[in-house]
Each structure stands twice: as structure tokens, then as C-alpha cells.
Amino acid sequence: MVNNEDDLLQSFMAYLRNERHYSKMTLKSYRTDLLEAKRFWQDNGGFKGWQDVDRRDVEIFLQNLAQKKSARTTQARKMSSLRSFYRFLTKRKLVNYNPTQTTVLRTKNHKLPQFFYxxxxxxxxxxxxxxxxxxxxxxxxxxxxxxxxxxxxxxxxxxxxxxxxxxxxxxxxxxxxxxxxxxxxxxxxxxxxxxxxxxxxxxxxxxxxxxxxxxxxxxxxxxxxxxxxxxxxxxxxxxxxxxxxxxxxxxxxxxxxxxxxxxxxxxxxxxxxxxxxxxxxxxxxxxxxxxxxxxxxxxxxxxxxxxxx
CATH class of the missing domain: 1.10.443.10 (Intergrase catalytic core)
Known part of the structure; x- marks a missing residue:
């Protein structure tokens, strides 16, 4: 039974490792992104738990990334990590609400793929x-x-x-x-x-x-x-x-x-x-x-x- 915040994250990491067969580098990337978001919320008004994060919290986190002039690809990756995490938690009924479901990262100036002629x-x-x-x-x-x-x-x-x-x-x-x-x-x-x-x-x-x-x-x-x-x-x-x-x-x-x-x-x-x-x-x-x-x-x-x- 998952009963604390570390267990929620560990359960997600186990899912990525054992069911999705992601590489060690990919697992590390997911963990780093999620812990960064958690630290940000802890430093800005407290972090009661993953189940209490709402849409506004996610939006403020993304705004902070933009203000720090993080690359668009970095912002997109961190949003993707959060979205995958909460999709997993809601499907497993570990949380009742997915705060990323209606949050959209603006794609202004999206870089097109480079290719050879x-x-x-x-x-x-x-x-x-x-x-x-x-x-x-x-x-x-x-x-x-x-x-x-x-x-x-x-x-x-x-x-x-x-x-x-x-x-x-x-x-x-x-x-x-x-x-x-x-x-x-x-x-x-x-x-x-x-x-x-x-x-x-x-x-x-x-x-x-x-x-x-x-x-x-x-x-x-x-x-x-x-x-x-x-x-x-x-x-x-x-x-x-x-x-x-x-x-x-x-x-x-x-x-x-x-x-x-x-x-x-x-x-x-x-x-x-x-x-x-x-x-x-x-x-x-x-x-x-x-x-x-x-x-x-x-x-x-x-x-x-x-x-x-």
C-alpha cells in the first residue's frame, strides 16, 4: 500500500523501470524533474503532498522556469515529467485529481526539426x-x-x-x-x-x-x-x-x-x-x-x- 510521498515517487519510478523499461538516464531525468518541482513548491508556500498540488501550482512552476529563461525544450521536458507522473497516479487511483490535465505549455517559437536536403x-x-x-x-x-x-x-x-x-x-x-x-x-x-x-x-x-x-x-x-x-x-x-x-x-x-x-x-x-x-x-x-x-x-x-x- 502506497502511504507516503516517497512511496508515490518510488512507485512511479518502479513502473518506469519495470513496465516501461526506461534507461537509467531517463529514470534519473524523471526523478530530477519531479524533485525540482517539489522543492520549488516547498520553498514557495509549502508542499503538503503530491495529492494537494493543483493546476495553479503547476502554472506557477512553469512561469518560474520561463522567468529563469530555461530553454523551451527544458520546460517541455519538465512538464512532460509532471504529466506522466500524475497520469500514472490517477490511473492507479493514488491521487484523486490530475493538476496537469488542463495545463498547456505554450509552444510559441517552437523550433522545427533540422534536416538535410x-x-x-x-x-x-x-x-x-x-x-x-x-x-x-x-x-x-x-x-x-x-x-x-x-x-x-x-x-x-x-x-x-x-x-x-x-x-x-x-x-x-x-x-x-x-x-x-x-x-x-x-x-x-x-x-x-x-x-x-x-x-x-x-x-x-x-x-x-x-x-x-x-x-x-x-x-x-x-x-x-x-x-x-x-x-x-x-x-x-x-x-x-x-x-x-x-x-x-x-x-x-x-x-x-x-x-x-x-x-x-x-x-x-x-x-x-x-x-x-x-x-x-x-x-x-x-x-x-x-x-x-x-x-x-x-x-x-x-x-x-x-x-x-
Whole structure:
């Protein structure tokens, strides 16, 4: 029986760990966010208990974050932590009231996902034409990112038995212990086959084989951070300036699919989004792309530009 404030929080953390199978870093993030809110309420009028927090308390906490000029992403994450916590408590009947249910975080100046245009992707792939093991690995890895929309954690944890080269599909073990299938094209198949048949064996050398697809120079599993480092070096070396991140390849996949006529539900399934609203952010990206093309190519707009000259 849950009978005190620590028990409420511990019960929620146990749920995230044992039922949702969240990582240690994600669990730490949830706990930090919730304890920060609790401390704020304690310092500003007292904190009687999680069950006594009301909508106004949540709004004041969010206002405080805004006044401290916390990043919009930080505000959204903390609100998400509170919302998930109270949704859990109300479903388990541990509290009678969900103070986050009608609280909305304003999304003014919401940052759109960054993505690469097709010529930029081709530019990167063209730079990876060597036959050495690391170049073949990088080509296979970035082809896979771009043609499947997989998360960096999913690519890092990918094992050889999850790939069916004949059917050109991958069984992806996604967030929250959920599985989905993604497809890949012939070019990606060629890159993967060349890497798996030749280069991976050379990278593995005498190391024990734990069946991870992408290996580092020491023959060990390539971590998410290692992939980020490699991408930065490869993309900058190919002439793509600035800071880059594997998630931008996921954005590029989703944007390309929608720009070429895919329906939102299909893209949601391929990306592994639980809610369609998460996928809908890409419609804003494609709409912006559409508007830019309209301004650039519609005849009357061109006539206006000519008249200004």
C-alpha cells in the first residue's frame, strides 16, 4: 500500500523501470524533474503532498522556469515529467485529481526539426567510396540511418539477427520495449552486405562476437556517442558545415517520405511514434518547404521579382 510521498515517487519510478523499461538516464531525468518541482513548491508556500498540488501550482512552476529563461525544450521536458507522473497516479487511483490535465505549455517559437536536403546526403555518400573497413562501415551506417529513420540508440543496439537482407527489412527494438519493422532500399542492402561480409569481420578481429552490427576500431559495439562523433567528422569532411546529429537523419527520412507523398500514419509507424501528434511536427517542415517552393517557382511571384529589377 502506497502511504507516503516517497512511496508515490518510488512507485512511479518502479513502473518506469519495470513496465516501461526506461534507461537509467531517463529514470534519473524523471526523478530530477519531479524533485525540482517539489522543492520549488516547498520553498514557495509549502508542499503538503503530491495529492494537494493543483493546476495553479503547476502554472506557477512553469512561469518560474520561463522567468529563469530555461530553454523551451527544458520546460517541455519538465512538464512532460509532471504529466506522466500524475497520469500514472490517477490511473492507479493514488491521487484523486490530475493538476496537469488542463495545463498547456505554450509552444510559441517552437523550433522545427533540422534536416538535410537530398543533395547534401548524396554529397556525404559520395565521400564514402573507399574499401577500407571503417569507410564501408560508415557508408552502411549512414545509409541505414537515412533510409529507415531509426534512432541513434536503435542503430547502436542493432544486432545482426534483426536484419533480413533478402526481404530488406529490420526488426527494430524501440523505446519503451516496443518493436516495429522498417524497410530499406537496394542501395542500403548493397552497403550493408559489403560491410557485413567483409569489413565487420576485419573490425571484429579476435574479439568475442556479441552480434552487434556496427563495431569500432577495437571490434566492440559502437556506442551512441561514438556514432555522433563519427557523423560529425564524416559530414564536416564531406563539406557539410556546422554541428550535426544523427537525429537530423531521422528528420530527413520523415521529411523526404512526406514530401514524396507518404501518409502520416505510415510515417508514424516507421518512426515508432506512439502518438500521431509527435509525427505531425514534420507536416510543418514539409509545409514550410512547400511554401518556399511556391514563393520561388509560382509564375506571378517571379513576375513580381522581375518588376523590382
Amino acid at each position: 537530398a543533395p547534401e546526403i548524396k554529397q556525404v555518400f559520395a565521400s564514402l567510396k573507399g574499401s577500407d573497413p571503417l569507410t564501408r562501415r560508415n557508408l552502411a551506417m549512414f545509409e541505414l540511418f537515412y533510409t529507415t529513420g531509426m534512432r541513434v540508440s536503435e542503430v547502436s543496439g542493432l544486432k545482426t539477427d534483426q536484419i533480413d537482407l533478402n526481404l530488406k527489412i529490420i526488426l527494430v527494438h524501440g523505446k519503451g520495449n516496443t518493436d516495429r519493422y522498417v524497410a530499406f532500399d537496394d542501395e542500403t542492402k548493397v552497403a550493408l552486405t559489403g560491410y557485413l561480409n567483409e569489413s565487420r569481420k576485419k573490425l571484429l578481429a579476435n574479439q568475442d562476437d556479441h552480434n552487434y552490427v556496427f563495431l569500432n576500431k577495437q571490434g566492440k559495439n559502437l556506442t551512441s556517442r561514438g556514432i555522433e562523433y563519427i557523423m560529425q567528422r564524416v559530414f564536416n569532411g564531406a563539406g557539410i558545415s556546422g554541428k550535426v546529429h544523427p537525429h537530423e537523419l531521422r528528420h530527413s527520412f520523415a521529411t523526404a517520405m512526406l514530401n514524396n507523398g507518404a501518409d502520416l500514419r505510415s510515417v508514424q509507424e516507421l518512426l515508432g511514434h506512439v502518438n500521431l501528434s509527435t509525427t505531425q511536427i514534420y507536416t510543418h517542415v514539409t509545409m514550410k518547404h512547400l511554401q518556399n517552393n511556391y514563393q520561388k517557382y509560382f509564375p506571378r511571384n517571379n513576375e513580381k521579382d522581375e518588376a523590382k529589377k
